[in-house]
Amino acid sequence: MDYSYEDARRTADFLIEKGVSQPQLGIVLGTGLSGLAKEITVECELDYGLIPGFPLSTVESHAGKLVFGTICGIKVIALQGRFHHYEGYSMKQITFPVRVMKHLGIKALLLSNAAGAINKKYKKGQLMIIDDHINLLPSNPLTGENDDRNGPRFPDMSRPYDPQMNNLFADAAIKEGVTVHKGVYAVVSGPNLETRAEYRFLGRIGADVVGMSTVPEVIVCNHMKLPCAAISVLTDECDPDDLHPVDISDILRVAGEAEKDLTRIFVAVIPKLSLN
Numbered sequence: 001m002d003y004s005y006e007d008a009r010r011t012a013d014f015l016i017e018k019g020v021s022q023p024q025l026g027i028v029l030g031t032g033l034s035g036l037a038k039e040i041t042v043e044c045e046l047d048y049g050l051i052p053g054f055p056l057s058t059v060e061s062h063a064g065k066l067v068f069g070t071i072c073g074i075k076v077i078a079l080q081g082r083f084h085h086y087e088g089y090s091m092k093q094i095t096f097p098v099r100v101m102k103h104l105g106i107k108a109l110l111l112s113n114a115a116g117a118i119n120k121k122y123k124k125g126q127l128m129i130i131d132d133h134i135n136l137l138p139s140n141p142l143t144g145e146n147d148d149r150n151g152p153r154f155p156d157m158s159r160p161y162d163p164q165m166n167n168l169f170a171d172a173a174i175k176e177g178v179t180v181h182k183g184v185y186a187v188v189s190g191p192n193l194e195t196r197a198e199y200r201f202l203g204r205i206g207a208d209v210v211g212m213s214t215v216p217e218v219i220v221c222n223h224m225k226l227p228c229a230a231i232s233v234l235t236d237e238c239d240p241d242d243l244h245p246v247d248i249s250d251i252l253r254v255a256g257e258a259e260k261d262l263t264r265i266f267v268a269v270i271p272k273l274s275l276n
């Protein structure tokens with residue numbers, strides 16, 4: 001499989017046969033953040049292993065399941081668990097599910113992730129609306145021959161995250177009493193966390209937070225002119241002058257605690273999205 005336009009179409013047709021009919025919104029749930037799926041009135045669920053072309057998530061904290069159903073009457077596909085560069089997948093594999101969801105007809109994509117806080121004003125457990133990003137991954141999902149049916153050779157990235165959706169998230173956060181920042185996400189390949197010198201470097205080049213996901217999917221959304229927005233849950237504080245060791249269990253615990261806030265603002269925003 002080369003993750004072509006036709007491959008994405010075939011997988012979309014497979015999902016339609018399984019009962020995924022006319023989803024309006026896609027949602028990608030990141031590390032430790034799959035609880036939003038509980039808000040879905042489920043019509044069907046499929047393990048990734050059963051879906052042609054979907055890689056299997058190799059990370060235990062990522063469930064690896066597609067859930068189709070409704071939230072507040074909106075038809076959604078939620079991907080519980082995503083694929084990362086550090087798992088050894090190609091960028092085309094990582095972003096294949098987004099191509100498939102576009103074939104299914106989604107009008108917007110919401111993403112969540114866990115990230116480390118570099119900006120000293122940010123505290124763990126808080127959320128950040130991603131306003132812009134810095135791509136430090138060693139490869140790009142758009143390399144190779146461009147298929148013009150997906151989008152242009154040189155997609156514009158002047159507003160990679162939909163400003164209207166970001167405003168809806170900011171408003172929802174105020175209404176729900178949730179602290180939300182707006183800032184820049186730097187993506188690295190991982191899987192190791194950063195050294196003190198790397199956190200210092202990331203802060204100096206303009207990153208507010210750092211993580212290992214989301215940007216490939218967002219590039220593909222921009223390629224296909226699919227509006228997207230993404231929220232980071234800040235799971236650790238990355239102060240190079242006072243850095244404490246963290247491990248994945250700390251990150252998962254903090255993500256789990258912040259999940260309630262994330263879910264509340266997602267549920268507040270979803271009915272307000274314009275999905276035409």
Ligand code: HPA
Nearest residue numbers: 114115116210211212235
């Ligand atoms: N660095 C990179 N990715 C992360 C971090 C971090 O500190 N925290 C959560 N994901």
